[in-house]
Amino acid sequence: MAALLWIVPALPLLGFLLLFLAGGRASRLVTAIIGVGSTALAALLTLALAAWFLHAGQPIVRATLWQWIGVGGFTAPIGFELDALSLVMTLVITFVGFLIHLYSSEFMQHDDGYGRFFCYMNLFVASMLILVLADNLLLLFLGWEGVGLCSYLLIGFWYRDAANGRAARKAFIVTRVGDTAFMIGLLLLATHLGTLDIAALMERAQSAWPAGSALPTAAAALLLGGAVGKSAQLPLQTWLPDAMAGPTPVSALIHAATMVTAGVYLIARTHTLFNLAPSVQLALTLIGAATLLLAAFSALAQHDLKRILAYSTMSQIGYMFLALGVGAWTAAIFHFMTHAFFKALLFLAAGAVIMRIDDEHDIFRMGGLKRELPVAFWSFLIGAASLAALPLVTAGFYSKDMILWGAWNSGPRGPILWGAGLLGALLTPIYIFRAVFVVFFGERHTAPSGRYGARIVIPLALLSALALTAGFVDMPPALGNVTAFSRLLDPILPARQEVPTAASTEAAVMVIAALTALLGVGIAWWIYGRRAAAPARLFGTRPALALRRFWLCGWGFDWLYDCLLVRPFLWLARINRADGVDAFYGLIAAASRLFNRLLSRTESGRLRRYAGWIAAGSLAAIAIAMFA
């Protein structure tokens, strides 16, 4: 059964190849069958593998295909590894991927680039699967780059509009900064430890490097740089809001459920290395906490529905980074799983709304759509509830609670981190229910048209179900102490040492989080649902407006990077327009032409001159013969 592991990424890759060779000439039906079918088959195969894996009881299953690189003692195979962590990732990627492909077969029905879309989407799924199933960091990097490429291709999918191309380039360039750090980190690991095979690497790192020394800190910091770029965290977070220029299924799959979580997966995979570098873990925590707050505040001020969700993604990944930083690896992966479900649900529901009101994105031009779009309303509401971590019934509650408990429990700084997480947990329901109330309640500004087919409704329904129930695999002690998920991941992601605390403290923390979520929903209802007058007056004041502008542009990071990096670079490019380095090569050409001119003068056509040169040449020859 392990031998079938390679088929999981190979199926979407085959789909990509077939669609690529078809070159857009295949009919819509055939394209949809290939595109959606490949991911469906991959999902089925993954389910079968999961069943077998859980019964077989081996913690790790490996399947090496062939040797990719073998040079000077360093080898890197094409090999896949299935363990609990990659199983969870693969299940989420294939299943959510399949649902999103199904949805987009109807969503993109009227688009010219139908074939191109599924081609790129299949390539993306294949790359993401390679990323999570790789057993060595070099193959992981291959998948990493592949998803980056597909992200670029899909953000700029509607290439005729130059703004989309700009957004795609921005995403690619910003993540490139992270990728460069990642590459340098890989080189450092390879040269010092001699291999990039993950298991061997972690072992050697633990035995060769003492905790806290320079080398593991450098390597972990570089890998963190890569993760920060891919997962849109501080300081490389500016690309994610602009990436919403792509089609909504793209935002759902790539920029919510999977690609942006690649950083989280990387850190979880190499957690042994991060354990050896406590300063990097601290940085990870701070980055996570800062990003989750920054993004939450920014989401409060947005009026484009997809940008609200983009900042929300940034914020939730901040939670995952926070969890990774304090060593709660399992909590981060649990939150990844629930986040994938409810965020994909939110994006697909948003897409469902947008496609029915003629591509209007501004929430203040929507309103009162609850009656006309019930499917979208209920899906969005369930997703919002899960995101806000409404207590007991939603999956998000359990995963966020695990993170908050991990933060509280993480040592002397714990309560401060918990406080930050709690503040985020207050802001999250505010911004998401702001969207709910403004879009679905109140008076209508745009009338919807059209209807939904089954391919829209089924994914929404399934994801809604998952967004409600996926949390029940791991429940805190106060509510039944289900630890199925933690036990599954325990061999790979060992639970960290917990500071012993009373059970009542844990229950108290959970209750506070639950109340905070409800408080947030209440505030959102008071401001946006009931449209109370006092908040409106407050928002009209000058400081409030300035604050809103500041949050709307994402805390001014675009402007900062423009001043610090873009303008100097463009200035340099401008002053070097004549290309000084090229002038050197121009000199060579000019010297050549000069010699040509000089030597052509000897070809004068005059016989006596030629005779003279022959005589002089023979003189020189004799002289050399004489004196040499």
Add this chain to the structure above:
Amino acid sequence: MEGSVPLAHAWVLAIVLFGLGLAGLLARRNLVFMLMSVEIMLNAAGLAFITAGARWGQADGQIMFILILTLAAAEVSVGLALILQLFYRSASVDADSARSLRD
């Protein structure tokens, strides 16, 4: 007949004649004079060979001289024919006037 001529002096003579011929070739513009200078140079070379043959007491030097003579004969006939052609075409035997084969 026999002789105890110092052979080095004979070579010196050949060298001087060759140098004179070279100077004439480079200095004169008339093609006929240039050809004459070439003949002088060939003759000097032949003298050098004869001297070499005398040094070893063998007839090989004279053989080389005969071959040089043959070469000079063929070369003169063709050269003079070319001069005639040039003269027919441009009514001049100026070497410097025939310089169309230039860059």
Add this chain to the structure above:
Amino acid sequence: MTGLFYLAAAVAVIATALVVTRANAVHALLYLIVSLLAVAVVFYALGAPFAAALEVIIYAGAIMVLFVFVVMMLNLGPEAAGQERRWMSPGIWVGPALLSAVLIGELLYLLVSGALGAPNHAAAAIPGGAMRAAIEPRQVGMLLFGPYLLAVELGSMLLLAGLVGAYHLGRERAAEHG
């Protein structure tokens, strides 16, 4: 014999110098013939009577006559002589004289330094005061038609080529008759 050699050498050098400096073509040719005859005498003094005879008969007798014929055909009159004098400004001699001087110097140096294999040993007379024996035509003939037979054949082919070439190139074409 040695006196004859030096005399003939002097004549040859002077006549050659006059050849390259004359303005009148026919004068130059006549001086050239004198030079060749002097060189023939030098050959005789060196013990190569056959070469001397060949020099006179073929070089001075046939090749120079060919020259004379062509000069006559070209009909270079007095104005040509005047042209020559105008072309032969003293300045024109600087470069060639320099080159020739350097060449002569180099070759003399080679001669004297023994790089050409100690000719000065042969400069002295054969020990015992015996004279160098002249090389008979008979020896030349035996060598020519023996080991050097191939060279003879090639030489004859060269002469044939020269003949055909000269015939073809020397034709006065009716269209370009000047």
